[in-house]
Amino acid sequence: MSGHSHWSTIKHKKEALDKKKGAVFSRMARLISLAAREGGADPETNFELRSAIDKARSVNMPNRNIEKAIEKAAGAEDNREEWFRVSYEAFGPGQTAMVIEGITDNKNRTLEGVKGVLSKHGGKLAEPGSVRWLFKHLGRLNIEIPSKEKEDAELKAIEAGAVETEWDENFLMAYVLPEKLEEARQSLVKSGLSVSDYSLEWVAPDNVVVSENDRDKLNKLLEALSDQDDIQEVYFNAEL
DSSP, rough: OOOOOOOHHHHHHHHTTTTTTHHHHHHHHHHHHHHHHHHHHOTTTTTHHHHHHHHHHHHTTTTHHHHHHHHTSSSOOOTTTOOEEEEEEEEEGEEEEHHHHHHHEEEHHHHHHHHHHHHHHHHHEEESSSSGGSSSEEEEEEEOOOGHHHHHHHHHHHHTTOOOEEEEETEEEEEEGGGGOOOOOHHHHHHOOEEEEEEEEEESSSOOOOHHHHHHHHHHHHHHHTTOOOOOEEEESSSO
């Protein structure tokens, strides 16, 4: 699939992971708590919770932290932390399209924070619906593959339901319909492949071409957004 590779965003975030471990764990705790509140505390019956837990473990979040996040979601009403999903559409440098998703306990604070970051780095909020149509909502599975097994892995991904595949070095990204994500994950694991990460996300089928100057601005904007504790994911339609 042409368009922005989400794996590049993951690598971009991991570059600063050691410096921001506490912030990363905080984001993971919110994701886990909200998934547990919405779908129940059992990861065997709550796919979103299992996905959140797997993502937390991929950044080495301690099991006790994961357990605490689930416990908070199931706590008494007066002690329970209330988290809300937020999603914004925006234009970035070079008229790149962006979908920004987060989890917050204060929607007004998060909105003002996102507005401020966009304004400072050459972006602006877009009207709802004016950007999202440029993206497809798909399930994405990252599969780490030794070079000699690439062709076989791609065939297995297609057999598991992949509608598109994309390579980033030794990682195969398989895209499936949202409702097929868990079925595809199980199929890939049964076929002997290692699924290192999986989630539902917004994927841009086509890129816009940006100048080197706009690419630098976009990188700075992404860094600034990653510093916002309430922001979980940013999707965009330009290669970096």
